Amino acid sequence: MQRTTTALVTLAALSGLAAGAATAQDGPDRKAVLTTYADIAEAGYSDSLTKAKELQAKVEALIADPSAEALQAARAAWLEARVPYQQTEVFRFGNPIVDDWEGKVNAWPLDEGLIDYVDTSYGGATDENQYAALNIVANPTFTLSGEEIDATEITPELLSDTLHEADEVEANVATGYHAIEFLLWGQDLNGTEKGAGERPWTDYAAGDDCTNGHCDRRGDYLKAATDLLVSDLDWMAQQWAADGEARSTVMADENAGLTAMLTGMGSLSYGEQAGERMKLGVMLNDPEEEHDCFSDNTYNSHYYDALGVRNVYAGEYVRVDGSVVSGPSLSDLVAAADPQVDAELSAALDHTMAEVGQIKTAAEAGFSYDMMLARGNEAGEALIMDAVDSLVAQTKSIERAVGVLGVERIGFEGSDSLDNPDAVFQ
């Protein structure tokens, strides 16, 4: 009897423990977390589409009736359009459907001489890129990889099917935000001094007022590139809608979906933003390495990239109309599994926002991102490297979150070997 009682008590204690453990694991339903994620993606791409359409209207107005004001209005629309788009970059690395498409809209860096006239200091063709100075705007016909190209009419199809990544060179960026940015601002010839590109509005003027030649073709190019951006974003927004492929893929397998979320957060934070986009620019002292180099908007692209990572974790996105998309979050899920890891990762993401916020603050007060990159500019280097360190630290916390959720299998997304696992058997 005595024994039995003890055994029962022990069992009760054990089951109590088990129940406690189960409660700790509870948190929100994993499906609900994935739904929030897909909802944020859908809202982000829809907002990007809305803003791209506004840009399209301003571009059409500029071409119809060129003026300094019209060019300025188009530039302002482009800057606004970047705000929602940069927050979607976090969806890229974890979702092959986004990664495969992304190059059409946000490829960078580019050899802008492919598109239009450039300063003599730009040089010409290079070892890496024979077409670095092709200048499509000035040349209605040319030879590309041995093929005669008729570009008398500049259409979205010509840009996307023939010219983008011409000759298999990634720097031949003929489409997307950065091609449009170049057409609106022109080259930034200020080096590591303050200042963005200074393309005159007369580059779009008619008749004798036209500067730098071929204004009509330049306008055609700008229009074709903007139309293409709108249709590409429209497509992606649909992929995240109720029956869209991107959403279905994420929802199909809970663990894979969570892995996609965390992979996107970690790969963007570390290899892409901290590495390629921020550290490399400082280490090269090269303003050409700025993500938004023509418009001097790089500090914003860094800021909104980082915010996108935080959105995914916190399960919250503020739309361009001020409304909020939110729901059960990855943070809730991690907190249920290990409150300490959640607290650490949340704090790390907030810390990064403060660091990139400092860069943004300094840049908006006149200490532009180009100046921060200058050789020997210790204040600029410290601002950028502190943000880099913070991004690296948050990546470590993301790895810990992967561990406590038990959704390992992370990393190497986007690598050639993983995309093509059968390569070895070919």
Added chain:
Amino acid sequence: MKYALALCLSLAAAPASAGVAEVIDDQIRPNLAQFAEATAALESAAEQDCRAEALRPAYQSAFDAWMGVSHLRFGPMEEGGRALAISFWPDKRGMVGATVARLVAEEDPIARTPEEFGEVSVAGRGLFALERLFYDEALSGYGEDSYSCALARAVTYDLARMARELRAEWEDYAPLMLKAGEAGNDTYLSDKEARQALYTALLSGLEFTADQRLGRPLGTFERPRPERAEARRSGRSLRNVILSLEALEDMAEALADEPIPVTEEAFDTVLAEARDLDDPVFAGMEAPTGRLKVEILQQLTQAVRRAVEGEIGLQLGVTAGFNATDGD
């Protein structure tokens, strides 16, 4: 219950796995020492005679030593972008050539103060800047009293300094890995995290060789890119592949707690193929048969990666973390 709890605690505080200590003691420390010594030797050789021809042998040794540590892309190596400053490659925009040419053409006075040379763009520093000075015919003919001579001394000084600092900082960093999970260690909260960092470095090293060292010159079948081979000017493209694979094999063996026959065989296969290849800078890439051989090398390197994942990953209970090169 008490016993069970105590058991949990003792498991949590288990000492670092043999693998982590072994990698650090048998590979990382000696290889970093070797790299520091080889770059110091290059620096003093440049003090004696700064001309290209005189420095090529010491340069080759320093590059050899780099291949023993180039995969350690975490901790001290990432501090202040050190890996980029030592070895800026791939150089997709041709920055090294342009930067070195500009330094020489402008006779940038920074070369006269080697201790400040770390300010210069990474495209003008490290092994690849030296490669231009020593092997690019347009630049390598300089004499003792030239600007390029001072530049060679500044770059070798800066390189030796970085190697020395790297070695010293690893002495502070190694205890963090060896004492993972101990109170106050925020870098590695558990032994598993330390194992994962090394495991990630191992897989990323293999990935880098497959995708970059071999993948870049391979280009596509229609458009091979032999001019994109790593360190082709100094004739090291294939040698770098071999030396890196050798270092990674040593690391795999040290990291594993149990025999790893599948991984070892995969390494042996790719290394045998690589040593047999008579194409030091992948110049034979233009011909289909030449290209095929390099493609096979790439596939065999990917096969090593899968063997490591299946064998060592499973043994250690870890998967790869994020790595510094996973952007695009």
